[in-house]
Amino acid sequence: MLFARLAQVSQEVAATSARTRKTALLAELFRDAEAADVPVVIPYLAGRLPQGRIGVGWKVLSRPVDPAEEPTLTVRDVDARLTGLAAVSGPGSQAERVRLVGELMGAATEAEQRFLLGLISGEVRQGALDALAVEGLAQATGAPVADVRRAVMLAGSLQTVASALLADGPAALDAFRLTVGRPVLPMLAHTASSVTEGIGRLGPCAVEEKLDGIRVQVHRDGDTVRVYTRTLDDITGRLPEVVAAARDLPRERFVLDGEVIALDADGRPRAFQETAGRVSSRVDVAAAAAAVPVSPVFFDALLVDGRDLLDLPLTERHAELVRLVPEPMRVRRTVVADPADPAAAPAGETFLADTLERGHEGVVLKALDAPYSAGRRGASWLKVKPVHTLDLVVLAAEWGSGRRTGKLSNLHLAARTPDGSFAMLGKTFKGMTDAMLAWQTEYLLGIATREEGPVVTVRPELVVEIAYDGLQRSTRYPAGVALRFARLLRYREDKTPAEADTVETVLAAHPGLAP
Numbered sequence: 001m002l003f004a005r006l007a008q009v010s011q012e013v014a015a016t017s018a019r020t021r022k023t024a025l026l027a028e029l030f031r032d033a034e035a036a037d038v039p040v041v042i043p044y045l046a047g048r049l050p051q052g053r054i055g056v057g058w059k060v061l062s063r064p065v066d067p068a069e070e071p072t073l074t075v076r077d078v079d080a081r082l083t084g085l086a087a088v089s090g091p092g093s094q095a096e097r098v099r100l101v102g103e104l105m106g107a108a109t110e111a112e113q114r115f116l117l118g119l120i121s122g123e124v125r126q127g128a129l130d131a132l133a134v135e136g137l138a139q140a141t142g143a144p145v146a147d148v149r150r151a152v153m154l155a156g157s158l159q160t161v162a163s164a165l166l167a168d169g170p171a172a173l174d175a176f177r178l179t180v181g182r183p184v185l186p187m188l189a190h191t192a193s194s195v196t197e198g199i200g201r202l203g204p205c206a207v208e209e210k211l212d213g214i215r216v217q218v219h220r221d222g223d224t225v226r227v228y229t230r231t232l233d234d235i236t237g238r239l240p241e242v243v244a245a246a247r248d249l250p251r252e253r254f255v256l257d258g259e260v261i262a263l264d265a266d267g268r269p270r271a272f273q274e275t276a277g278r279v280s281s282r283v284d285v286a287a288a289a290a291a292v293p294v295s296p297v298f299f300d301a302l303l304v305d306g307r308d309l310l311d312l313p314l315t316e317r318h319a320e321l322v323r324l325v326p327e328p329m330r331v332r333r334t335v336v337a338d339p340a341d342p343a344a345a346p347a348g349e350t351f352l353a354d355t356l357e358r359g360h361e362g363v364v365l366k367a368l369d370a371p372y373s374a375g376r377r378g379a380s381w382l383k384v385k386p387v388h389t390l391d392l393v394v395l396a397a398e399w400g401s402g403r404r405t406g407k408l409s410n411l412h413l414a415a416r417t418p419d420g421s422f423a424m425l426g427k428t429f430k431g432m433t434d435a436m437l438a439w440q441t442e443y444l445l446g447i448a449t450r451e452e453g454p455v456v457t458v459r460p461e462l463v464v465e466i467a468y469d470g471l472q473r474s475t476r477y478p479a480g481v482a483l484r485f486a487r488l489l490r491y492r493e494d495k496t497p498a499e500a501d502t503v504e505t506v507l508a509a510h511p512g513l514a515p
Helices: 003-014 017-032 035-045 075-087 093-106 112-120 130-140 145-155 158-168 169-173 195-204 238-248 272-280 286-291 315-324 344-357 435-444 503-508
Strands: 188-191 204-210 214-221 224-229 253-262 295-306 333-335 362-367 377-384 389-399 408-416 422-428 448-452 455-458 463-467 471-472 481-484 487-493
Touching: 003 017, 003 035, 003 112, 003 295, 017 035, 017 130, 035 130, 035 158, 035 333, 035 344, 075 093, 093 112, 093 238, 130 145, 130 158, 130 224, 145 158, 145 169, 158 169, 188 214, 195 344, 195 362, 195 377, 204 344, 214 238, 214 272, 214 295, 224 238, 238 286, 238 295, 253 272, 253 315, 295 315, 295 344, 333 344, 333 422, 344 362, 344 448, 389 422, 389 435, 408 463, 408 503, 435 455, 435 487
Parallel strands: 188 377, 422 481
Antiparallel strands: 204 333, 204 362, 214 224, 214 253, 253 295, 362 377, 389 408, 389 455, 389 463, 408 422, 448 455, 463 487, 471 481
16 A cells, blocks of 8 residues: 555544544545555554654654655555664664655655654644544444454454454454453543442442552463563563462463552552562563562453453452452452442442552442453443542653753643544643653653754653642633643553543543533
8 A cells, every 4th residue: 555545544534523534534545455554554543653662853854855756655665664763773873864764755755754754753643543443444344343343352453453354354353352362451440539429320339449550461371371561561571470379370271350569568569660660670580579579469350261251240250250369369349239228338438448548549449240341441440549640641841940950841741632632731840859850851852853942842652640639720721621730640651642541531520620
């Protein structure tokens, strides 16, 4: 497929707000695509590079290059050139990147150059999200949307499913089943302001501790154990104690959902940064495990003895979990069987208070009759935390002054919008230690796209957890609201921008302030 065709569709999708029109445009594009194009086409539409960071910043991209008169580049040509760019390193690497970018831009037409600049800088905002791509694929191939969505959930990859669909048609979906060794995207939770509100929304539910750890999915097949993150990265080699714990369980084929967390001698959680640092450590794992041991704590069973449990209600999945996992390795919980009982909500609030006293960050309420909706933020799971927090994306940062001179300090914070873009909600320079300032300066300069005065604009890649005291109405920001007293809690390198909070979620938590 010509790259010009993809650039054209991206522009047309950006120009329409109608979901049906966006879906039709994507369906037409997929009909024209070859199966081998899909691993490139889908991330490009969503504004992602399959290669991740390729080391090309705004200084390189800002150099003007005369465009080609006619389109000749294919999507696979572009992908190969960007892969070459990502591999450049060592002495003379900057000059080589300038040369390679110049060659790529010189082979692109003016329209293709515009799309490439947005793609490489992370500023493609045409709203072609994965959900729309799923609908477009279904329309292009005649497959039921629900079947395509489930296949993506089980494959953990839209590109994999799309390639199979375009190559073999709807029958290819039968191959996508929950399989030990192939991780699925985790189920996520919406937010409730209190346990009482959550019980009112869900009805009969479990109230479980919300641990301040790292989400993991553990797969065992005989002696083979694999551990995956929420973004499906394989981190088995970094967590030998989790592998050992899984091998000690009495069944030999299972998939479990849970968290790993570092605890102190009293059984209280250590700082999140210690857990995150331990999970991200790739060298001298034995020394890291000795210094910061982590414990697995499981809260769901997705497959046991080869039996797929995803569609079963939580009550049945938890019963399987109890049969498999001993109590010390299961998350603490209480069950609200009858929400009409006057004692139900107070009991849930007491459980939350006890959880906070133990040092954890809150609770998650889960409807007892709900299946496991992998890869989705389902309405049947609700998280409650006593402090308002949001996971937001950093769009830019400002150079500091005084003792922060030479450091990127004031972060520009944004939530996701339905069209795939980001809406700024405010800024913060609070909550940052010297170590954090040094880290974020180095990281953000690595993803910078341009610099104007004190403001360095970056690709929207870094997710941060922000605490704030509330919202206030504001005409300054596009969502009509602004954060009050925002402060940085931590960097969420374990989350992608697609997992950041949405404007809708922010407003739903403060219904009186919706514009």
